[in-house]
Amino acid sequence: MESRSILLAEDDPNDVELMLTALAEQDLADRVQVVRDGVEALDYLFQRGKWLGRTGGDPSVVLLDIKMPRIDGIEVLRQIKATPSLRHLPVVMLTSSREESDLVECCCLGANAFVVKPVEFRAFKETVRTVGVFWAMLNESATGTPCRSDSETVAPCL
């Protein structure tokens, strides 16, 4: 079974490192494709710019930090959900805080989960594990099955 990539859009290198560390514990790190902002994320998804002619097809899950330079995560989410060929992609929104307006907007736009990054690394790892396993491994071909999680930092969009 060919493992599809996990697209991580995150501008903060520290967060990228922590995320990768957490994903490494699930043996998912080598599947992660990191982009630094929304523009790159969209280029990757639409296979254009520096990603023109890339292989590997669509990622199994897209992790989007909300706050990014140039094009933020919400805009990327909107474009994904506005594109028929990408609309089925599971999208997990990452944010530092549970800001009401972000959460509502993301759910409205069709995000599959909304993750508040915990301060404690242990909790963060647990979250990543949940999300990663759920979307990247268990739901390899997920087409928008709603996310359900017991973790307090993962808010499913119902």
Place this chain on the structure above:
Amino acid sequence: MSEKPRRRLPFLIHGIRARLFLLIALTLLPLLLLHGLIQFERYQIRKAHAIQTELEVAQGIAATYAAYFNDIRHMNGAVGEAILTFDVYTQEKTTRLLTYNQERYRSVRSLSWATPDGSVIASSDPAMAGHNLADRLYFREVLAGRQWAVGELTPEGKATDTPTFGIAVPIFEEGTLQGVVVAGIEPAALDEPTAMLRRPEGGAFAIFDLQGNLVYHTREPPLSWEERVRWKESDPLLRRALETGAPQSGRVALEIPGGEWFSARAPISGTGWVAGAGRPVQSALAPVRGRLLRDSALAALIASAAFVLAWAVSRTISTPLQDLESDARGMGAGRFTRRDDPTAPLEVQSLRKTVETMAAGLLSRSEELHKSEVKYRAIFEQAAIGIGRVSFTDARWIDANDAFCRMLGYSPEEMRATPWPEITHPDDLDLDLIPFRRMAAGELDSYSVEKRFIHKEGRHVWVQLTLSLVRDAKGRPDYEVAIIEDITGRKKTEEDLRRLTQELERRVAERTAALTAANRELEAFTYTVSHDLRAPLRHIAGFVELLEASSGPALDNEGRRYIRIVSDAARQMSHLIDDLLTFSRIGRVAVTPVPVSLERLVQESRRELAPESEGRSVEWKIGPLPHIHGDPLLLRTVMTNLLSNALKYTRRRDPAIIEVGCREEGDEIVCSVRDNGAGFEMRYADKLFGVFQRLHSSEEFEGTGIGLASVRRIIERHGGRVWAEGETGRGASFHFSLPKSAPEVSEE
């Protein structure tokens, strides 16, 4: 109240006295009429009686003279027969016989013996001798065959120049006329047969020949021939008697002898003559007239007496009435008099009592009215507020008090001459005129307007005008009462206030705009804080953990403790940031109250807090919990905070006892969370709900000091209260109240 006015009887006089007199007169009238009738009857009877008497007298007279003339006739016949018996006719013997017989009757002036050709051959009167009597009527009649004849009166006789007449009797012997005996009668001596007859005073009788000429009259002096002839012209009775030969009677006015007479005319049988009797009306009716006079005088006396009596009686009625009238007039003028008038008629006495009672009532009422009038007049005149009355007919002021006149600068006279629209600001005219017209039509009983009058000096006077309709006794609009309050000052104040308010509103708007901007900045700030502070913090925590994982075993104890401190501090800071964000969000989000099951809230909170009670012995005592009104998310925050606190401060109790209960208190529902934890000192109770206020050290019980502040903020936004009770070492209880009904949501 209205009564059909009695029709005036025009013929009825109006004074009581006059009416009383009229009454008496009306009572006496039938008597007087009866009296008149009796007198008239009496007169008629008397008249008929008098006429009857005259008729009888006339018939008697007629019979008397008929007999008298018959006597003379027989005497004539006897004389004639005697002459024929003479063996030898001698002049001397015949004359002696004639004279002897002539003297038997005083009225026979001459007795003559005439030949059938009329020549007098012998006479008691020598002067007669030689006269021829053939031209006389009586002579012709006897020649014509009558047995005897009474001739007509002639103006003069054959041997005399006084009127005379004759009675002739023819003397036959063996059917051949031998001669005629003629008695010449002296009319003046015709009283002979009636000398004994006495007529009552003024009574008279007369004899008329067959021509109607007067032959003899008892009373008249010798009349001229002309008068004798003319008598019949004014005597219709005589003429009728001559024509009909029947007796006549009646009342006549005679030219001769003059005057009114009750008269009768009766034919003297066998002669064609007429006897008459008469009596002057005057004398015949004298006794009747005398009695009429006497009776009338008596009637007049009785009537006068009655009138005098009536006058006296009327005085006993009219005098008390006049007294009463004058008293009543006095009472009308305000002088009350009470008087007893025992002689007055009962009705008048009762009237007087009624009038007095009425007057007393009226006087006392008028006194009250007067007092009231004085009082209200004083109020009207001295009121500090303007008062006036307005006529509906011309919109003029009927009166206006001093305060109102001063308000507009006019004298009362000028005020009364001015219709109110003329002194009203044109812009405010309709405001008042429209309801004024409705009130004049009776559709509106009162209204009130604020408007501007124009002062005599031209400036505007703002007034508060209150108008009330006054109706007349029949309920029609009469006039309106106006209460006028000068509100120029108030208007100015209002204007100032309005300007101030506008100014204030402008400033508030500015301030609000500034605040809104600040709020927006704050929101942006908290967003930044949440994002930007949490990221480095997360990195610190993350990398410290990685450091510990990778280098922990290489570090000494001290080094590992440092790492743990950094890790704890980062976690603490993370909680602080989370709580601060929550707290600030409470102020920003909208509260949407819906019915919420408190029981479910508690369950959810407990589930959320399950990790904190893990491994501990916690005894939950959850009472029956009602539905409340509120925002579910925020109320869950409240419940979570309170239960979290309870768990936290009972950490050292075994078992920990946590009670949750609710009760109704008036309009509120009071919920309590009670624990048997560390408690607190009551004197610090008011500090519990302040931000960052803590009663325990972080070492003892960790915390940010924001939880209870959030609780208070949420409950207060729901319109409720929070308070706490506690005792150090023996637990604490936290209470919050919520209004039973949906609270008025306050925006912060």
